[in-house]
Amino acid sequence: MQAPPLESQPAEPPTAPTAAASGPLPTLETPYTPDEILRRLDTAARRGRMAGFQPEKPPALFSVEAFAAPFEHKLLATASPGASTRLTFRTVVLHKVLWIYAAVIVFSIWPGTWLTHSMLVSWFPSWYPVEEWKTWAWYLPLLILPLLWLLPKQWKKSRADAHADALAQIGKLARELDATTIT
Helix, strand or coil, X not given: CCCCCCCCCCCCCCCCCCCCCCCCCCCEEECCCHHHHHHXXXXXXXXXXXXXXXXXXXXXXXXXXXXXXXXXXXXXXXXXXXXXXXXXXXXXXXXXXXXXXXXXXXXXXHHHHHHHHHHHHXXXXXXXXXXXXXXXXXXXXXXXXXXXXXXXXXXXXXXXXXXXXXXXXXXXXXXXXXXXXXX
């Protein structure tokens, strides 16, 4: 008797992370103590398996990278010791990157007003106004208004990317720590 042909189902295309992909992060339960967790993860980091691992100050136990662009994040783990250790996670944006991003925006927009005004006054002296505020009146809205659309979009994408990478990092942590997923 001949076996019926297997029906192949088309594979779903991989979806890009979206803002909707920001549900709760899973909790891990491992048989190791917090000190043993740090030792094992330090060994894994030295072997290149745990990107950005570093011990943290209490109440957090450790952190690892949660890659996202343009705003970088880290995944913080908090331990609840008992018969076994329960690890809960949350992602945190690195504030240094936010300050650098803001500084780049400010220091690229503001000198541009002076440069644009000086070029227009020197190239078109007969008709372009000499008053600098008139250049600011059209130049600043031209550059700042798109930021009001761009920055929230980048923030949402960065949060979704960080969440997706945090889920991948938690999977790696589970393997390194012989942990089971609770939620």
